[in-house]
Amino acid sequence: MKNKEIVELGQKYLMNTYGRFPIALVKGEGSRVWDADGKEYIDFVSGLAVTSLGHANPYIAEVLNQQAKEILHSSNLYWIKPQVKLAQKLVENSCFHKVFFANGGAEANEAAIKLARKYSNLNYGPGRYEIITMKKSFHGRTMATLTATGQEKVQIGYEPLLEGFKYVPFNDFPALEEAITEKTCAIMVEPVQGEGGVNPAKKGYLKKLEALCKDKDILLIVDEVQTGMGRTGKLFAYEHYGIEPDIMSLAKALGNGTAISATLATDKVAQSFKPGDHASTFGGNFLACAVGNMVMDLLLEGDLLAQVEEKGEYLKEKLNQLKEDYPIIVEARGMGFLVGVEIKGESVSVVRKALENGLLLSAAGPKVVRFLPALNTDKETLDEAVEIFKRTIKAL
Numbered sequence: 001m002k003n004k005e006i007v008e009l010g011q012k013y014l015m016n017t018y019g020r021f022p023i024a025l026v027k028g029e030g031s032r033v034w035d036a037d038g039k040e041y042i043d044f045v046s047g048l049a050v051t052s053l054g055h056a057n058p059y060i061a062e063v064l065n066q067q068a069k070e071i072l073h074s075s076n077l078y079w080i081k082p083q084v085k086l087a088q089k090l091v092e093n094s095c096f097h098k099v100f101f102a103n104g105g106a107e108a109n110e111a112a113i114k115l116a117r118k119y120s121n122l123n124y125g126p127g128r129y130e131i132i133t134m135k136k137s138f139h140g141r142t143m144a145t146l147t148a149t150g151q152e153k154v155q156i157g158y159e160p161l162l163e164g165f166k167y168v169p170f171n172d173f174p175a176l177e178e179a180i181t182e183k184t185c186a187i188m189v190e191p192v193q194g195e196g197g198v199n200p201a202k203k204g205y206l207k208k209l210e211a212l213c214k215d216k217d218i219l220l221i222v223d224e225v226q227t228g229m230g231r232t233g234k235l236f237a238y239e240h241y242g243i244e245p246d247i248m249s250l251a252k253a254l255g256n257g258t259a260i261s262a263t264l265a266t267d268k269v270a271q272s273f274k275p276g277d278h279a280s281t282f283g284g285n286f287l288a289c290a291v292g293n294m295v296m297d298l299l300l301e302g303d304l305l306a307q308v309e310e311k312g313e314y315l316k317e318k319l320n321q322l323k324e325d326y327p328i329i330v331e332a333r334g335m336g337f338l339v340g341v342e343i344k345g346e347s348v349s350v351v352r353k354a355l356e357n358g359l360l361l362s363a364a365g366p367k368v369v370r371f372l373p374a375l376n377t378d379k380e381t382l383d384e385a386v387e388i389f390k391r392t393i394k395a396l
C-alpha cells in the first residue's frame with residue numbers, strides 16, 4: 001500500500017483526533033525512516049522523543065524477540081522478573097526508592113497525582129489536596145492530567161475539570177509562593193517544558209522551589225515523561241538542577257517504542273500506597289520491561305549521555321548561527337537533544353515544508369519547531385539536518 005491508500009483508509013476508519021501529515025512511515029533504521037512511497041527522511045521527531053536509541057535497534061529487536069518466545073504477560077498477581085530488575089536499575093540510578101509501572105505518560109502522571117493526594121490525606125487529613133502546576137505545561141490527556149495541564153486548549157469542552165488544581169506562570173518564584181495555601185499538597189513541574197515550547201526551568205527556580213517544598217512538606221513532582229531517559233544529556237533532567245524531587249514520572253523513551261511508563265517515589269511517599277490502592281493490568285509486563293532493561297543498559301553504557309550533552313550544544317549553536325542570515329529565527333534553546341527553534345511565523349508551516357525536504361520535525365506550540373534526534377545520532381546527520389532546515393526556512 002502507498003501513502004495515499006493508507007491515508008484514505010485511515011480517514012475512513014480512525015477517529016479524527018490527530019492533525020496528521022499525509023505520509024505513513026513503514027521502515028526505520030537508526031536516525032532515518034522511509035514512507036510507504038519509498039521516500040527517505042532524517043527523523044528528528046523520534047516518535048515524539050520515544051525511539052531514543054534509534055529505529056530497528058538490533059539489541060532492542062533481539063530482546064523483544066527473545067522475550068516473546070518465553071512469556072509476554074502474567075498480570076501483577078505474580079512477581080515479574082524483568083519488572084523487578086528494571087525497578088532496581090531505575091532506583092539505583094536516581095534519588096528515588098520505589099517504582100510503579102504503567103503504560104503511558106498520562107497514566108504515570110495519574111499515579112503521581114493519586115500518590116501525592118494519598119500521602120497528604122494520610123498525613124494531614126482530607127482538606128490538603130491542591131496541586132499547583134505551571135502555565136504552558138503539558139501532563140497528558142486523561143481527565144486528571146488535562147486538568148493538571150496549564151493550557152486551556154486541551155481542557156475546553158471537557159468541563160467540569162477536576163477540583164484542586166491551580167496554575168502559576170513558569171519560572172516565576174514569587175507567583176508560586178503566593179499560590180501556596182494550607183491546602184497545597186504538591187507542585188508538579190517539567191524541568192524543560194516540552195509541548196509548551198521547549199522552555200527550560202531556570203536553575204535557581206527549581207532550587208528555590210525544592211527548598212520551599214521541603215520546608216512545608218509539599219511534594220515536588222517532576223514530570224520527566226519527555227525529558228527523562230537521557231533526552232537532556234543526563235539520565236534525568238532534574239540532575240542538571242542539583243535537586244531531589246519526591247516523585248517523578250517517566251514514559252516515552254523508557255521503552256524505545258514499546259508502551260511503558262513509570263512513577264518513581266521516595267520511600268517516605270511511596271509507602272502511602274497499599275495493596276489495592278492503585279493498579280494496571282498491563283503495567284510492568286514482561287515485554288515492555290525486558291525492553292526497558294535493555295534501554296537502561298544501553299543508555300548507561302560508555303559516554304552516550306555525555307555525548308548527548310555535547311552534541312546537543314553543537315546542534316543548538318549551529319541553529320543559533322542561522323539567526324544572522326535568517327531573521328525569521330528568534331532563538332534556538334533547550335537542553336541536550338531537546339532543542340526548540342522559536343520562529344517569527346507558524347511552526348507547523350516550517351514542519352510541513354521540512355517534511356517535503358526530507359527532514360521530520362515537530363511543532364512545540366504555535367511558534368516553536370522542535371528537534372528530537374535519537375540520542376546516538378552522529379554529527380554528520382546533525383549537519384545534514386541543519387542544512388535541510390536552512391533550505392526550508394530560506395524557501396519560506
Ligand SMILES: Cc1ncc(COP(=O)(O)O)c(C=O)c1O
Nearest residue numbers: 104105106138139140194225226
Ligand atoms: C511532559 C509530558 N507529560 C505527559 C505526556 C503525556 O504522555 P502520553 O501521551 O504518553 O500519555 C507528555 C506527552 O507528550 C509529555 O510531554
